[in-house]
Amino acid sequence: MRRKSVKVAPGENVFSVVWPLGRPAREIVTLNPRPSDLDGRTIGFISDYKGKHHEVFQTVRQSLRQAFPNITLVDYPAFGDIHGKDERGVFAALPGRLRAEGVDAVIAGIGV
Amino acid sequence: MRACRTAEKAGIPAVAVVSTGFLRQAKVTARALGIEGVWIAEYPGIVPVDSLPVLEEKVRTAVVPSILEGLARPAKSGQVAEPGPEPRAVVFRGTLDEVQEYFISQMWSDGLPVIPPTVGRVGEFLRFTDRDPDEVLGVLPPEFREATVWSVAVNGVMAGCRPEYMPVLLAAVEAIADPEFRLEDAGSTPGWEPLVILSGPLSKELGFNTEGGAMRVGRRANSSVGRFLRLYMRNVAGLRIPPGDTDRASIGYTFNVALAENEDAVGDIGWEPLRVDLGFRRDDNVVTVQSVVAISPPIYSGGVRALDHLETIAHLMGTTCGPWAFTGLMYGRWHPLLVMSPCVARVFAADGWDKDDIRRYLHENLKIEARWIELYASRVGGGDFTLAALAEGLDSPEVYTRSEDPNRLVPLLLRPEWTNIVLAGDPWRNQSRVYVNNHEQGAPLSKAVRLPEDWQGRRAHRG
8 A cells, every 4th residue: 555654734634545447357368489481371461441451461462472482361351351340240250261261370450 | 459369369370560659559458458469560650641652661661571570579478467456455545635646646537636435435335236346347448457336436436426326327337348339449549438328217316417508517417427437437448548558539528427318308298218219118217328429519490390490400410420420331330319408309299200200300311422421431541442332231232322423412320210319408498419429439338227225215314
């Protein structure tokens, strides 16, 4: 407990107060090992369809293809819009879709 | 960050791409989602205002190298959060001024003076519920903290509520804790505010103002309940403006006082109260919470026929919603609230109109030029949006795509029944106002108020 030690004026009350927040209830997710080399790997793009995502992912795509000739890229339409009308459905289906596409790593954006 | 979490949980490593303005929020969200170590590749700048060549250059020289680093570097998983103090533990002792300063330093205050939450004061609030103080009402994003009956009482004390408001406060928190409310989006850049609407006889009993200045500070019940919910979202959900990191409201506005329906006027006119419109019983007390992202000017309507009034109301409602209606199309939800003086409602009723007739008229007549929807969607989201794409999955997508004329008029409301109507405000002035909700974020969510056994006895005991 923190306690102030300043003088209290005559007639002034001292209050003992409680914590106004709540117990954290977050679940820790163990992060997976990163791929040692992207060449020959399958990368999935997941998009919120915001922030000129098409242009951003297009440039990422070009750069990755240039750097890793044997890379496989699965574009965002394969996974759906994670910030659209069917957001919950898209998220529910996402693990299955990622596995079905054989995705080794994900690049998700674009938080504008 | 939720996509990264989903991928990591599925056993697949992930990196996120986030622009500069959202970095701090992304980091806090990642921590709350339990993926603190996930790599975030920064897009340096503001995506929607960069030209294509600039964007491409930034992606090539900054984003891609960062993505590659994030996919190569070992990721460190996060740590389990400290549980925090026991609910009843005293965390600070001091004078009134010292308590204020301490709470501000901890970001536990909304910036206004708070009533010190002592165990005794919290206990007074708990007398007005039968529920276990440790009952968890939900886990509130973005910080994912437990919302308990106890913490509702604590924040109710702080906000200046009277103890007997406790059942209303609990219903309001139950509403925002419902995943359908999408509290995780309450820190989005439009900066919407929650609005508590109370429908039921309890409003009169607790002294809510339903008449002149219904939406102004000045009556303790309306003011403190409205303040409570914003404070609770700040403290327990963790939505804090700078120096906090989780509330990204670009400008925002201040909290709404609670809106209470004028029970007597609804009865006199012979309309159903809001709670019955929403499927509850007439003898229920119901709290509805919805987002408000924009408010119309005062709408003065006149005449002796319903249509005289509706023409004005529809025009000002349409111009208030305006291009922001694109969000309704984009997310498939859109719930404007029409607050109407009882004297305007009397004209409708005398002309044989009920609330459904008004909703139908508004649904059929509120229109906007198609080009504004597409243009504004692109301005907000950055990118190209077509009406055809936005309308996909709606009830009648063809009404948006029958023509390619950019100046064609398209509907602004999605469904008639999604416009709620509440009678409140000066009963002697012909004014209405429209409160625009933020699409699926904070769509109206209603909960019945649960009064404890011997409610009247407890009230009488308090005096």
